[in-house]
Amino acid sequence: IQLTQSPSSLSASVGDRVTLTCRASQGISSSLAWYQQKPGKAPKLLIYDASSSISGVPSRFSGSGSGTDFTLTISSLQPEDFATYYCQQFNSYPITFGQGTRLEIK
């Protein structure tokens, strides 16, 4: 299953609301997770089951979608949110990741 993220990169300002998109090549129900990765660090889980939040992740991060179309929304960007974001599907093997969206400071 191929995951396509858009945009590939995005410039935004602190306080902005941003929405990142992940589209699956076939339906994956809600078997989608979102990760944040900063340079030199391992990815960090933000959202699982498309819309469920992980304990300790700020509430400004939210996920939605099912089937083939998914979104990750950051309601008010903070300086620490500038990073690369990946979606990932667990619906079927092999597990696959999207190519990432790089979120940069404007």
Add this chain to the structure above:
Amino acid sequence: QVQLQESGPGLVKPSQTLSLTCTVSGGSITSGYFYWSWIRQPAGKGLEWIGRFYASGSPYYNPSLRGRVSISGDTSKNQFSLNLTSVTAADTAVYYCARRTDVHDAFDVWGHGTMVTVSS
């Protein structure tokens, strides 16, 4: 709190076998609730799932690696290992081990990653 730590050579010669170990602390690899994976990331590129070890079932591998990969577990040491044969420069990457749970159905714990370079 569960922690994962990758270890192994940082440099491997072309055509040889890349071998890495992930040591798990704070939890058991034999628990039926957890699946243990290897994931890699070439410099400046995205994430690629390599395969997984599951103590209560068969391993799964990414077909893209065309039979070069094997993953096994050592329950006595609470470790799982990756072997990747016939490596080329394209296998140069940061290699991560990670845990997936049935609860989250996602990779909720990751190692810090280890850089492996394939070069003569």
